[in-house]
Each structure stands twice: as C-alpha cells, then as structure tokens.
Amino acid sequence: MSETAQTIIKAALRSIGAIATGETPTSDELADGLEAMRFMLRSWSAHNIRTYFTTTETVALTGATSYTWGSGGTITTARPVQIRGAYTSDNIVEVVDEAKYRWLVVANHAGPVEYLWYQPQYPLGYLYPWPLDSSTLYVQTLKELTDPTLITSTIAFPTEYDDAIKWNLAVRMAPEYGKEAGQTIMSLAASTLHALETLNFSMKIPEARADVIAMPSTYNIEAG
Numbered sequence: 642m643s644e645t646a647q648t649i650i651k652a653a654l655r656s657i658g659a660i661a662t663g664e665t666p667t668s669d670e671l672a673d674g675l676e677a678m679r680f681m682l683r684s685w686s687a688h689n690i691r692t693y694f695t696t697t698e699t700v701a702l703t704g705a706t707s708y709t710w711g712s713g714g715t716i717t718t719a720r721p722v723q724i725r726g727a728y729t730s731d732n733i734v735e736v737v738d739e740a741k742y743r744w745l746v747v748a749n750h751a752g753p754v755e756y757l758w759y760q761p762q763y764p765l766g767y768l769y770p771w772p773l774d775s776s777t778l779y780v781q782t783l784k785e786l787t788d789p790t791l792i793t794s795t796i797a798f799p800t801e802y803d804d805a806i807k808w809n810l811a812v813r814m815a816p817e818y819g820k821e822a823g824q825t826i827m828s829l830a831a832s833t834l835h836a837l838e839t840l841n842f843s844m845k846i847p848e849a850r851a852d853v854i855a856m857p858s859t860y861n862i863e864a865g
Contacts, residue, residue, distance in 0.1 A: 659818040736759065801840055
C-alpha cells in the first residue's frame with residue numbers, strides 16, 4: 642500500500658539514526674522533512690523525473706457527449722495522465738478503449754452511464770461517458786505532480802514511489818542532523834531512483850490507493 646508523507650519522513654529519519662525505533666518525530670522534524678521532500682521533488686521535476694499522485698474527483702455530468710479536462714476545460718482541475726477507475730452512486734463504470742467506445746455508441750444503448758473512455762490529449766484531455774447521462778461521476782485519476790506544494794493536498798503516491806522517496810530523503814536530510822548516509826543507504830537511494838526512472842520511462846505506473854496526506858499549516862501531520 643502507499644504510505645503517507647508522515648510515515649515516509651519518519652522512516653527516513655529513523656534510517657539515518659535521527660530518531661530511534663518507535664520514536665515519534667517532533668513537529669519541527671516533520672516540518673523539516675516536508676520541506677526537504679518538497680525540495681527533492683522539485684529537483685526531480687527539474688531532471689524530468691515525473692512524479693505522479695492519485696486522487697478521486699467528482700464530475701457533474703450534463704448529458705453531453707464529451708467533456709474537456711484541464712485548465713480552461715469543462716472540468717477545470719489539472720488534466721489527468723490516466724483514468725484508473727470510475728463509479729457512480731449506482732454502479733461501477735468500466736474504463737474502455739476507443740475501439741470499444743465506438744462500438745458502444747453504434748449500439749445506441751440507453752440508461753445510466755456504464756462506460757468511460759478517456760483521451761489524454763494536450764493541453765486538454767477528453768472524457769467520453771456512455772450512455773449519456775446527467776448523474777454524478779466519481780473518477781479516480783493519475784496526475785503528474787508538478788508543484789510540490791500539492792503534497793499538502795489529499796493525495797497518495799503510487800506504491801513504487803515509497804522506497805525511492807524514503808531513501809533519497811534520508812540522504813538529503815542526513816547532513817542537517819550531523820549524520821552520515823552510509824553506503825547501504827546511498828546504494829538503496831540510487832537503485833530505487835533508477836527503478837523509478839525506468840518505471841516512468843515505460844509509463845507502467847502501478848495501482849495506488851487514494852490515502853489521505855493531511856498537512857495543515859501548523860505541520861501537525863496526521864497519518865491517513
């Protein structure tokens with residue numbers, strides 16, 4: 642399962658001996674960890690290492706054939722890279738490819754929305770529900786994290802990110818605590834980051850759970 646930011650920061654601090662096993666980081670330590678994580682993700686982004694998160698969004702259907710998604714679109718939140726799943730209050734909606742969607746439209750089926758095709762064009766994506774309906778649709782999306790401040794939102798990293806963030810965060814934070822990131826930690830940081838780069842290159846992003854990462858301005862970080 643995907644871990645919350647608090648858990649990853651705690652694991653990074655523990656791995657360099659900044660806190661003991663079972664010890665809870667202070668609010669200041671968590672704040673430092675959050676800042677370091679933001680700086681690290683910003684650095685990854687500058688090196689074109691894509692960082693993704695999952696979230697569930699509500700889409701109010703109006704009976705239209707399609708909906709544009711992105712800044713200036715019908716749905717104004719950030720354009721998803723991929724749709725992972727969808728549902729209504731009545732049923733699970735199947736995410737299909739273009740070929741199946743075209744076949745369904747020809748069939749001219751009526752009733753509540755049962756299928757969804759997403760075309761991730763740029764700068765706007767296109768969402769095609771079928772049958773046409775005016776219900777509320779809940780869509781589980783995969784999005785690219787381009788601004789590390791979004792860490793404060795209700796998001797979760799795909800599970801494959803946990804190790805890379807933990808070990809690389811440990812390397813980054815070690816000097817601040819007068820600690821030395823040993824060879825094992827350095828090796829794990831390098832290997833997990835390489836695995837992440839390979840994963841992103843292939844775009845085979847794993848399934849992720851939409852956990853809560855809640856980080857108020859006081860940095861009293863609550864686990865999801």
